[in-house]
Amino acid sequence: MIIGGDKTKVVENIKDLAEKRQLNSKVEVDDPNMSEQEEQQLLTDFIAERATPSYHSKNMIARQGMALATDILNRQTIVTGAQNIMGIIGGAIVTSNHFNPLENTAIRYALKKVNNKRLFVISQPTNFKMTGWVGFFLKYADTLPISRSIHYMGRTFPTLLQNIFVKNNYVLIYPEKEMWFNYRKPRPFKRGPYYYAARFNVPIISCFVEMVPQEENDNDQFKQINYKVHILKPIYPEQNKNNDENSLAMMQQDYLQKKEAYETAYHTKLTYDFEDGDVVGWNGPKI
Template sequence: MIDKLIVQGGRTQVIANIQKAAEEGRFNDKVETDDPELSRKQQEEFLASYLEKETTKTYKYNNVVTREIMNIATRVILRSTQVEGLENVQNIAGGGIVTSNHFSPLDSLVVHKTVKKMSKSRLYVVSELENLQMPGFLGYLMTYYDTIPLGPDKDYMGRQFPEALKNILDQKQLILIYSEQEMWFNYRKPRPVKRGAYYYAAKFNVPIISCFVEMRDLPDIESDNFKKVAYIMHVLKPIYPDPAKAVRDNSLAMMKQDYAQKCAAYEKAYQVPLDYTFRTTDIAGWMPPKTEMQASVNSMN
């Protein structure tokens, strides 16, 4: 179960933002209210500083520390988390790109547990640069864990970023890329995906490790208006590039297949057809006050 700090404060407005974005079909939009924001110049300066820091002994020491923290957190926080479908990826010995639904700042822990069960030693995570400036403990993890930042600099994104991905994949490791882009807190439904993850899978000729996390409400209370939530990771069929296709055609085909698999996994897990009408049950664990629930019901009539 994800740490209690994740459901404290600001969730009412975030859920309202999710509902509005879903109703307007903006499934990749930002909905969080307190994410760090940097100007383009600040992003460029911060990225240059971060890339320089990566070569220092201090960074390397803290990287080891944060990887051990993630190992411990996975064992403790997610001790009851189930992982199903590992037989689908038992023959993957090389590198690959993992895609999964994005519903929490710490949902990478669920993927981390899955990767460990695949006998992979590390999981790298592609993340927006601003996330490295989150305050407190989460910011520390984002800065020193195996994070590959996205940045605004064209030279970095055109040369250094893909080089970093290739080096990791050549080492037969896995990279998590959130193809839904923005995090939607505890949102159960798979959202339409963007092409980036599939472009790099096609470019570097590696499979997509297609995943979907199911969330089940538990009877225990996590915090005001939220129950605790259990997680079931569904590892779906891997998606391979077709050697007969160009990178663009491959990426589009892989993107379409991955989204279809995630939609099918949702319908199987929840035993309901997927549609994007917003319902209070779309937010796992949420117990909305009656006034909010009635307002949601009224908005659907």
């Protein structure tokens, strides 16, 4: 499913930033802008609203809607490697490549093959300003904002994570930081997910989503896309390492696993030279 309007500028930005090796930079052009003051107010409102009956009602509606959307959007989705995480009993951090606002439904669909644990999704604060039904899901369907705020990320955010892990649920954190629309290559990772995995002594459920273009058009610019979710080997913190050592080792292992999954799925070596096919299903003008 293609969300948003004309993607030509987005694809141009992907090519430009890939060639500059700025692989974690923003490529979207219509995301809401937010000052630090606005972001802080959003975080304050978010924490306050979570304690209200209104939030719990909206959360229930959004979770039910997301469950339905997950089944509808993933009727053709294939899952491999579910057996890799059968032994995970408690909470975990899930990582995946980030290329579509709704690709987390494919992750939800894959994890449902194993259990019915809740999956919370970490999202940029600007996503909480989006409107319409996508905005409603981004705000209420078990999503948590990250922030530039040191206080929030150092105190409030870890408390939110701990409450999730205590209940043996999962958190999806995108280590690539920014979404690159339909970009198929795994990009260099930020350390955040792995630091929290080490700090809370929970495993990383490593996933890679392969995109398979179809003959039919989704719109004038893109072919329809089916997903293959590859659940890779889980990555555990080691007891003889401190948090910094564990986070770096886990991050490196996750990157290598996703790199191997990419090369196996697409039958090509991973480089960051921009190539035809890097934006899967692109049917618009040659960039």
